[in-house]
Amino acid sequence: xxxxxxxxxxxxxxxxxxxxxxxxxxxxxxxxxxxxxxxxxxxxxxxxxxxxxxxxxxxxxxxxxxxxxxxxxxxxxxxxxxxxxxxxxxxxxxxxxxxxxxxxxxxxxxxxxxxxxxxxxxxxxxxxxxxxxxxxxxxxxxxxxxxxxxxxxxxxxxxxxxxxxxxxxxxxxxxxxxxxxxxxxxxxxxxxxxxxxxxxxxxxxxxxxxxxxxxxxxxxxxxxxxxxxxxxxxxxxxxxxxxxxxxxxxxxxxxxxxxxxxxxxxxxxxxxxxxxxxxxxxxxxxxxxxxxxxxxxxx
Numbered sequence: 001x002x003x004x005x006x007x008x009x010x011x012x013x014x015x016x017x018x019x020x021x022x023x024x025x026x027x028x029x030x031x032x033x034x035x036x037x038x039x040x041x042x043x044x045x046x047x048x049x050x051x052x053x054x055x056x057x058x059x060x061x062x063x064x065x066x067x068x069x070x071x072x073x074x075x076x077x078x079x080x081x082x083x084x085x086x087x088x089x090x091x092x093x094x095x096x097x098x099x100x101x102x103x104x105x106x107x108x109x110x111x112x113x114x115x116x117x118x119x120x121x122x123x124x125x126x127x128x129x130x131x132x133x134x135x136x137x138x139x140x141x142x143x144x145x146x147x148x149x150x151x152x153x154x155x156x157x158x159x160x161x162x163x164x165x166x167x168x169x170x171x172x173x174x175x176x177x178x179x180x181x182x183x184x185x186x187x188x189x190x191x192x193x194x195x196x197x198x199x200x201x202x203x204x205x206x207x208x209x210x211x212x213x214x215x216x217x218x219x220x221x222x223x224x225x226x227x228x229x230x231x232x233x234x235x236x237x238x239x240x241x242x243x244x245x246x247x248x249x250x251x252x253x254x255x256x257x258x259x260x261x262x263x264x265x266x267x268x269x270x271x272x273x274x275x276x277x278x279x280x281x282x283x284x285x286x287x288x289x290x291x292x293x294x295x296x297x298x299x
Contacts, residue, residue: 013155013215014177014188020211021191024198028052029059030135031190037111037136039063044128044135045096050087058087070109072100078299081286082252090248090286095123113137134189140182142175143189147196151212152177154200158217160225161202202226243269243277248299251287257296 029035030043042062046055062083066072072080077097084093099121103111111132112118118129130141149162152174163170179185199206203226207213218225243266250265251258260266266274278297281287290296 009215010156010177011179013212014179014184016211016215017151017191017195018184018187021187021194025190025194026052026198029056029063035136036067037113037132038067038069040136041099041111041124041128041132042096044131045092045099045123046087048092048128049089054087058083058085066100068109069100069103069111072097073104073109077285078288081248081299085252086245086249088245091284092123094285098122099124111136113139115139115141131189134186138182138186140178140180140185141189142171142178143193144171144174145193145196147194147200148174148189148192149196150202151192151196151200154205154218155212155216158221160218160223240273240277240280243273244281247274247277247281247297248286251297251299255298257290257298259294259296261295 025031028043030040039059043055043059046059046062062072065083066075075097077094080097081090081093084090087093102121103109106112107117112121113133113136115129115133118124118132119126124132127143127145130143131145133139133141134143144166146162149166149170153159153162153170156173156177177188179188195210195212199210200212205223205226207216207219207223210216213219246266246269247260250260250263260278261271261274269277278287282289282297287297287299290298
């Protein structure tokens, strides 16, 4: 139980977020009680740097096709990459497939509940391990993504935006706010993430809808500093990431090896950029060079 005035104040703010979440939470399939730990893990990987509206239909298709790690592990990696579609950052599909293989080999096909064992899986970092422990297994853990960091930074510390990298002090502060009771800790984790995603957003926060408005240190200090919020500075068209995506889209559309160089749908791409993007995709293990002489590639 909180014993100091500051701890009591902190606990009250945390409860405000939990109460708000109980009223305002989106009905998402991976939040439902019948969602498996595997479904939660898949959602967490898909949601990295990708909005819910794009993730949800792909998540449904993946869970229909591969409802368990064993079923995904039994497929070729290329099928996972193909099914990833246009979610972006296709390395995540490769890592998720590798993760499924590791779960089968190390854990008998069951997603582990231990945070350290989760962290040891391919492609699973500190945030994902904590999120799966909390949302799939109902454990008390410190779930600290960019949204949660922004909420805590503004409401408790008066900082408009989180730093690029987490600090030891920031993590300690976040840990101090997590309720002792596991169910409340999970509700706080989900609620603070939702608040950051929907209300306490990076560039246009809706402070009039925030349950922490009366206690927010940043708002009380004049809500300054958002001019530093990140903005897209490079056009999307023509970037290496866009060209890589176009190559992946071509290869997803066919199961046969394809000659990429000189393809009509890529004729506007400079040959040097096309070659470097192909090379990077091969290096990442997303694309396979089938025949060097013919210049054919496949997933």
